[in-house]
Amino acid sequence: MDLPTFLIQLLNAVQYGLLLFLVASGLTLIFGIMGVINLAHGAFYMVGAYLAFALTGLTGNLLFAILLGIPLAFAFGALLEWLLYAHLYKRDHLEQVLLTYGLILIFEEGRSLLFGDDVHGVDVPALFAASIPLTDTLSYPVYRLVISAACIALAAGLFLLIRRTKLGMVIRAGSHDRDMVQALGIDIDRTYRIVFALGVALAAFGGMLAAPVSSVYPGMGNQVLIISFVVVVIGGIGSVTGALVASLVIGLADTFGKVLVPEYAGLAVYLVMAAVLLWRPEGIFRRG
């Protein structure tokens, strides 16, 4: 592999890893704080991508679509939490798995009813449609760099939110002892709703960003969900730092797996997971 190719693959790996982080961070927060295993989290990524597709058709530009789509996704998440997920916190994992599995079926068929089963494309916004030439024949699209930059900004924002704000303090406290936080007069139900809606918005944002690169297709959420599980297992449940590191590791393993051993690329990610399980079964960044 020559240098420009390596560089391109490296950038792709980082960009893919960062996108995964958007999904996995919400997943790990919802696990870590509410103790809910949310199989439908991949569906929110899909919802984001289809929102981007529909709203881009409506407004003519992906950027407007994203600006409109994020509050929509947040509201959608808050509504779902109130309607369904709030009933799950005290149930066991089995029932959580079952209910969220049912939700996946509903979301997939809803998608099929509304948009059909075809693959749809979304245009890159004109502002970022250029490419940076690397050699005579190779160039790198600006939009992919924009994806990475947006994800990095969001990751930084998320860390600030959790480490430096009052809400973040409640979130961290709530993940340790829900009843104690409640006894201190804090409305933990409201906090849960915000965290859940935030997770949904993050996943949907990931889907919106990815829409022009990966296009919009049936089953796209499930693929992301399972890889995000791997990320959470490697990173450790509830650890946003772990999710970030693990996302990048998986991004690298997947991308370079595809380049180096194409036939076994699907396996690379799982082999990394198996190795981590042997080494640290509780994930790399699990506290305690």
Added chain:
Amino acid sequence: MRLRASRVALLVAAVAVIAFPFTDSAFYTELLAKAMILAIFALSLDLLVGYTGLVSFGHAAYFGIGAYATVLLAPKYDPASLWLVLPGAVVAAGLAALVIGLFVLRTRGIYFIMVTLAFAQMVFYVFHDTGLGGGSDGIYLNFKPSAAIGSLQPFDLGEARQQCWFVAALLFLTWWFLARLLESPFGRAIVGIRSNEQRMRALGFATVRYKLAAFAIAGALAGLAGSLYAILFGFVTPELLSWHQSGNVLLMVILGGIGSLAGSVGGAFAFVAMQEVFSGWTKHWQLLMGGVIVAAVLFLPGGLAALPGRVRRAFGAGGG
């Protein structure tokens, strides 16, 4: 009283299963066989979920390995021997479960759910991406396996009725085997692990070994179901190992009520019935299935197996 009622119900069900293929409806005979195969699959998962307390979300992997092993062990241009492919599939699935179990049993709780799913997905990619089993197109079983032992031909799987009875016999055997297993010291130990693993360890049980054994047995039985599925339909695709399959079998077990062997069988039948009815109504039948699942979790805790008790309580309260 209650025991007798359930025995009568079992007897009625057994007679119905034996008598049904005489109705000469090829479609429903095949459907019945499919439901019974899925019942074996659900029973195998219930051993893990209901009795050992291990929520596996990757059980389709062993079903799929059993199905693929059946096809791959069979010669291309001759009928295979049933007495080779069926045990072969069971052993292959059991061994796979043993190896994967070594990894997944290092985790617990939510981790266990995710890791079993991830390993199942890994197995899915082995069959989907490599040429081992025809890739994403799947692979045909060209001939029904022959049950011949030497020159003796005890039954013929090519005949739909006999095939259905053969499946029924294996369902009964699986049920009986699990019931006996659960009464054995081993069964008592795994149920103990489900209720309090810490205490079982303190009592001197090597709990991980027990869990691993349960995981391997469940995998082997799922492999049996997969093998029968391949024989029934003569065709296997990676879809058999997909996580939808894992989700569906979990649904059957929970629908029937976990920790109840009869419940698992009932759950599998209820699932197949729902699938038939819904897909007859609309091609978007998964929407209805999803709705049923969500409603079942919210309004029917304990599954179908808990229904008689609930009804009795409701009537008892009504009658004073």
